[in-house]
Amino acid sequence: MKTSLFLGSVAAAALTAGAGMADTLADVKARGELNCGVNTGLVGFAAPDANGNWTGFDVDLCQAVAAAVLGDPAKVRYVPTTGQTRFTALSSGEVDMLARNSTWTFSRDTDLALDFVGVNYYDGQGFMVRSDLGVTSAKELDGATICIQTGTTTELNLADYFRANNMSYQPVNIDSNAEGEQQYMAGACDAYTTDASGLAATRAAFADPENHIILPEIISKEPLGPAVRHGDSNWGDIVRWTLYALIAAEEYGVTSANIEELSSSSQNPEVQRLLGTTDDLGAMIGLDKEWAKRAIMASGNYGEIFAANIGEQTPIGLTRGLNAQWTQGGLMYAMPFR
Amino acid sequence: MTDVRAPQNASFRPSMLIYDRRYRSLTFQVIVFVLVMALAWWLVNNTIQNLAAMGKTFNFGFLWQRAGYDIPQTPIPYTSDDTHFRAAVVGLLNTLIVSVLGCIAATVLGIVAGVARLSKNWLIARLMTVYVEAFRNMPLLLWILIVFAIFTEVMPPPNAFRGDDPSASMILFDHVALTNRYTAIPTLAMTNDPGSLDLGARITFNWATLAFAAVLIGGWLARRAINRWAQDVQDRTGVRPTTWWMSLAVMTVPSLLLIWYFGLHLVAPELRGFNFTGGLNVQNGLVALWLALTLYTGAFIAEIVRAGILAVSRGQSEAAFALGLRPRRTMSLVILPQALRVIIPPLISQYLNLTKNSSLAIAVGYMDIRGTLGGTTLNQTGRELEAILLMMGVYLTLSLIISAGMNVFNARVKLKER
Numbered sequence: 001m002k003t004s005l006f007l008g009s010v011a012a013a014a015l016t017a018g019a020g021m022a023d024t025l026a027d028v029k030a031r032g033e034l035n036c037g038v039n040t041g042l043v044g045f046a047a048p049d050a051n052g053n054w055t056g057f058d059v060d061l062c063q064a065v066a067a068a069v070l071g072d073p074a075k076v077r078y079v080p081t082t083g084q085t086r087f088t089a090l091s092s093g094e095v096d097m098l099a100r101n102s103t104w105t106f107s108r109d110t111d112l113a114l115d116f117v118g119v120n121y122y123d124g125q126g127f128m129v130r131s132d133l134g135v136t137s138a139k140e141l142d143g144a145t146i147c148i149q150t151g152t153t154t155e156l157n158l159a160d161y162f163r164a165n166n167m168s169y170q171p172v173n174i175d176s177n178a179e180g181e182q183q184y185m186a187g188a189c190d191a192y193t194t195d196a197s198g199l200a201a202t203r204a205a206f207a208d209p210e211n212h213i214i215l216p217e218i219i220s221k222e223p224l225g226p227a228v229r230h231g232d233s234n235w236g237d238i239v240r241w242t243l244y245a246l247i248a249a250e251e252y253g254v255t256s257a258n259i260e261e262l263s264s265s266s267q268n269p270e271v272q273r274l275l276g277t278t279d280d281l282g283a284m285i286g287l288d289k290e291w292a293k294r295a296i297m298a299s300g301n302y303g304e305i306f307a308a309n310i311g312e313q314t315p316i317g318l319t320r321g322l323n324a325q326w327t328q329g330g331l332m333y334a335m336p337f338r
Numbered sequence: 339m340t341d342v343r344a345p346q347n348a349s350f351r352p353s354m355l356i357y358d359r360r361y362r363s364l365t366f367q368v369i370v371f372v373l374v375m376a377l378a379w380w381l382v383n384n385t386i387q388n389l390a391a392m393g394k395t396f397n398f399g400f401l402w403q404r405a406g407y408d409i410p411q412t413p414i415p416y417t418s419d420d421t422h423f424r425a426a427v428v429g430l431l432n433t434l435i436v437s438v439l440g441c442i443a444a445t446v447l448g449i450v451a452g453v454a455r456l457s458k459n460w461l462i463a464r465l466m467t468v469y470v471e472a473f474r475n476m477p478l479l480l481w482i483l484i485v486f487a488i489f490t491e492v493m494p495p496p497n498a499f500r501g502d503d504p505s506a507s508m509i510l511f512d513h514v515a516l517t518n519r520y521t522a523i524p525t526l527a528m529t530n531d532p533g534s535l536d537l538g539a540r541i542t543f544n545w546a547t548l549a550f551a552a553v554l555i556g557g558w559l560a561r562r563a564i565n566r567w568a569q570d571v572q573d574r575t576g577v578r579p580t581t582w583w584m585s586l587a588v589m590t591v592p593s594l595l596l597i598w599y600f601g602l603h604l605v606a607p608e609l610r611g612f613n614f615t616g617g618l619n620v621q622n623g624l625v626a627l628w629l630a631l632t633l634y635t636g637a638f639i640a641e642i643v644r645a646g647i648l649a650v651s652r653g654q655s656e657a658a659f660a661l662g663l664r665p666r667r668t669m670s671l672v673i674l675p676q677a678l679r680v681i682i683p684p685l686i687s688q689y690l691n692l693t694k695n696s697s698l699a700i701a702v703g704y705m706d707i708r709g710t711l712g713g714t715t716l717n718q719t720g721r722e723l724e725a726i727l728l729m730m731g732v733y734l735t736l737s738l739i740i741s742a743g744m745n746v747f748n749a750r751v752k753l754k755e756r
Binding site for chain 1: 406
């Protein structure tokens with residue numbers, strides 16, 4: 001009896017882990033809502049505003065997918081996930097996709113049974129310190145206390161970086177960006193480390209951003225992208241090509257302002273295919289003709305989304321850098337719509 | 339000879355399985371057993387199928403992979419190059435550290451508070467009532483967070499100790515620094531270090547530690563022998579020889595000699611670079627968790643102690659006084675032995691609670707086994723089922739060991755019924 005109960009609870013723990021293996025597209029359509037895993041609160045990427053409406057760079061991707069699949073960008077339920085809970089939330093079926101500053105790595109793609117479908121932000125890990133500390137380089141952080149989000153790639157990079165440079169440090173393990181912010185502001189750590197974009201976003205939310213500097217060293221590659229569960233290729237295709245549609249739209253000059261006009265008048269065959277004026281690409285992934293058009297209309301093309309949430313005109317003030325179009329010397333490159 | 343005979347023509351009919359009292363209970367037991375087994379089979383099968391569908395296997399191989407992350411508090415040597423298994427062991431040791439510290443402190447606090455609540459002094463008794471009710475009736479997690487917040491928000495950062503006119507200063511003759519990251523305390527150092535005993539797997543034991551342990555145990559045994567001898571003399575002559583100075587001597591003199599021989603001294607922490615070095619930096623996570631666990635569990639233990647003392651009838655102490663026993667001897671010879679009988683069993687569950695509650699460590703970033711094996715390792719390897727099962731096994735084992743140990747103790751102190 002005891003053994004049976006034990007096995008029972010074991011299995012119960014794993015029961016939820018298998019839900020949602022079936023056809024995610026059909027599930028989402030039947031539910032009428034997209035469950036999108038986002039950050040618990042990182043201004044510019046995903047954070048609820050004063051009215052509880054989620055906004056941000058990652059949120060816009062959720063909205064684009066919802067618009068493509070359900071026809072309405074508002075039909076998204078945002079599930080805040082921490083560095084620790086995000087992959088479990090995805091593999092258990094609690095969310096249909098993750099758009100949450102998650103780094104694409106080998107083991108996550110294979111062993112964790114996730115599928116990263118693309119990169120929406122090429123990032124790298126950096127350090128933020130108070131300017132009155134007098135530190136100008138990460139190499140001067142020997143012996144420092146460093147706040148680090150547990151369960152992230154940055155945690156591993158940090159350990160590797162300090163080992164490689166023969167320096168010591170004292171980690172302070174935190175669970176979410178908000179907790180990191182609080183500990184860092186209280187002076188419980190000398191430096192806060194996470195993706196450079198996350199640092200910029202965190203700093204923008206401070207009352208005194210000018211008193212904090214982001215050190216020049218970028219110690220890792222952090223390609224951040226949306227992820228879906230392994231094993232549902234069609235759903236992966238939908239999220240992947242929705243992202244490509246946003247990137248391609250910027251490349252071909254399709255914006256939320258001129259999209260209606262272009263969909264009727266554009267003579268560019270690639271734009272015609274993208275917007276569904278000629279070929280019916282949507283049918284190949286189980287959607288209708290205008291899926292990409294709706295995705296782009298949700299919050300604009302990739303460039304518009306970037307500018308509105310994290311670009312140079314926002315308090316976060318990130319430059320396009322690596323995230324510029326390939327035609328502008330960046331790495332954003334949509335595969336051909338054909 | 340018995341009159342009861344088996345019914346004649348005892349041919350078995352299926353309806354007897356329900357209507358015959360001889361078979362009924364058996365029938366139901368078989369049915370329940372089959373149902374439970376079916377449920378278990380279904381759950382296990384479901385798990386296996388779903389794991390297979392996700393392309394995940396069930397194995398513990400991940401324990402031998404490189405962990406790659408650092409842990410703030412490492413009782414045994416650990417670097418990010420070590421395995422996940424070693425990280426789990428480090429976490430387990432951290433769990434044990436906070437649990438043992440918590441159990442000891444909570445017991446002391448609980449006894450003091452429990453006795454004080456029975457005090458005839460109105461103020462002390464009321465104060466203890468407030469303490470007990472406040473801590474018993476609010477969630478432990480809140481207390482942990484409150485204590486932690488007080489430490490991180492109120493204490494000064496290490497660099498406040500810097501400069502000619504620092505805004506913060508060390509206490510206890512410049513030996514202890516309370517900061518918002520850790521409490522820097524002195525460490526022990528030896529001028530005449532005898533070296534270490536290597537236990538393998540980079541775990542070492544300093545010979546001096548073993549020497550002190552041996553001397554302390556020896557002193558305790560010697561003290562018992564002295565007491566036995568005193569008892570013996572008292573039984574023969576009726577006069578108990580004065581033994582306190584002998585007990586004191588065997589307990590302390592060898593230790594003092596060892597301290598002198600090894601040249602044991604304190605090394606005070608010093609502010610160097612970003613942080614205090616040289617001493618031991620006890621993280622605020624540990625201090626906050628330990629304090630909160632102590633205060634919370636102490637409140638429960640106080641009530642247990644109070645109940646135990648009240649359970650001994652007043653006539654017992656009156657009888658003892660009538661026999662001429664002094665109050666202290668009355669307490670140790672009459673009341674306490676009877677109170678302990680009531681106190682020990684619920685005390686066991688408080689120790690178990692404290693140990694299990696220590697898994698709330700994650701809230702303050704203290705890396706116990708929930709933080710290493712069930713936190714970072716689980717997350718980096720994606721082995722949820724395996725990690726959670728291992729943790730369940732670890733906590734189960736810990737609890738059973740505590741129960742077993744306390745049950746042995748309970749058997750020794752409970753009333754001997756003859």
